[in-house]
Amino acid sequence: MRIDIVTIFPEMFEGVINNSILGRARREGLVEINLIDFRAYSNNKHNTVDDTPYGGGGGMVLKPEPIFSAVEELTGSVRAGTVEVEGGEAPATARPRVILTCPQGEVFSQAKALDFASEEHLVIIAGHYEGYDERIRQYLVTDEISIGDYVLTGGEIPAMVIVDSVTRLLPGVLGNDTSAVLDSFREGLLEYPHYTRPAEFRGWKVPDVLLSGHHGNVERWRRKESFRRTLVRRPDLLQGRELSKEDRKLLDEVMREENQTN
Incomplete structure (x- = not known):
């Protein structure tokens, strides 16, 4: 370009x-x-x-x-x-x-x-x-x-x-081509939380699912937390959004959990 x-x-x-x-x-x-x-x-x-x-x-x-x-x-x-x-x-x-x-x-x-x-x-x-x-x-x-x-x-x-x-969206610019794909707003959702070493810092622990090695569970957790962050911080991004059956299920779980917390 x-x-x-x-x-x-x-x-x-x-x-x-x-x-x-x-x-x-x-x-x-x-x-x-x-x-x-x-x-x-x-x-x-x-x-x-x-x-x-x-x-x-x-x-x-x-x-x-x-x-x-x-x-x-x-x-x-x-x-x-x-x-x-x-x-x-x-x-x-x-x-x-x-x-x-x-x-x-x-x-x-x-x-x-x-x-x-x-x-x-x-x-x-x-x-x-x-x-x-x-x-x-x-x-x-x-x-x-x-x-x-x-x-x-x-x-x-x-x-x-x-x-x-x-x-940063051009091929090869970020080195890891998945980085731009997973950015906040790419899908109209905010990005999920990130963690790195150490697994425990000042008593604050990384979620167990990220240490499990189970890729399917990790992806589901990330998708769910992306919905959670969007719901809490930018609910306007969810208005009128068409969701798959699995995404609807994840969002419903998040809404129930947030209602219980509040």
């Missing part, structure tokens, strides 16, 4: 993309991550990329020209509906996804990360200041993404979140 991050603060990303799992994935050629400073695409000698809003008001608004020019160079097209190819145009499905980080966007989720991970090329626009010229939303981007209902100083941190969550 190739990920291009369009930003005026590329230095903010260096520590994130050059260390830990992301850094190793880049070094091993599993993902290509490029940082593009869209100040370089400004059409004035001062490299200005923002201006005051029409109609008045506080703050500065990012101008369309630098961002359009940067993304056009990266994707080969300014137009949101088509891409230019030899002999004409191709449908938008051939065009890389262009993601705008903004508070008004769709709230980012594991499902969206999986969606993005299936692409070969992502362009992420990390804005700053008061906001974007609306024509960027209307005619350039394919996706608008928010990471939550709160305000940040810019789109750089949301861009980092997207890059991290998407990259």
Whole structure:
């Protein structure tokens, strides 16, 4: 996968993309991550990329020209509906996804990360200041993404979140390919508790089933505890969920046990 991050603060990303799992994935050629400073695409000698809003008001608004020019160079097209190819145009499905980080966007989720991970090329626009010229939303981007209902100083941190969550889903990045499969939210459930050595620490013991060596019982315990954690912490994730007969049985057991405890 190739990920291009369009930003005026590329230095903010260096520590994130050059260390830990992301850094190793880049070094091993599993993902290509490029940082593009869209100040370089400004059409004035001062490299200005923002201006005051029409109609008045506080703050500065990012101008369309630098961002359009940067993304056009990266994707080969300014137009949101088509891409230019030899002999004409191709449908938008051939065009890389262009993601705008903004508070008004769709709230980012594991499902969206999986969606993005299936692409070969992502362009992420990390804005700053008061906001974007609306024509960027209307005619350039394919996706608008928010990471939550709160305000940040810019789109750089949301861009980092997207890059991290998407990259770890790529084949070979985590080393153990089952790790991403078992993540919280992958199935719409929270992940079960984890334990490691020692088997007893300050009087707190690892559940006996995990020491039993019986793989079937271990898997059943993990599935049940995943339902328990979801029921207690995020019951909204269970609303309207279709369950198999075995899952329904496990959830009923958890509900009875939790009712008795409370």
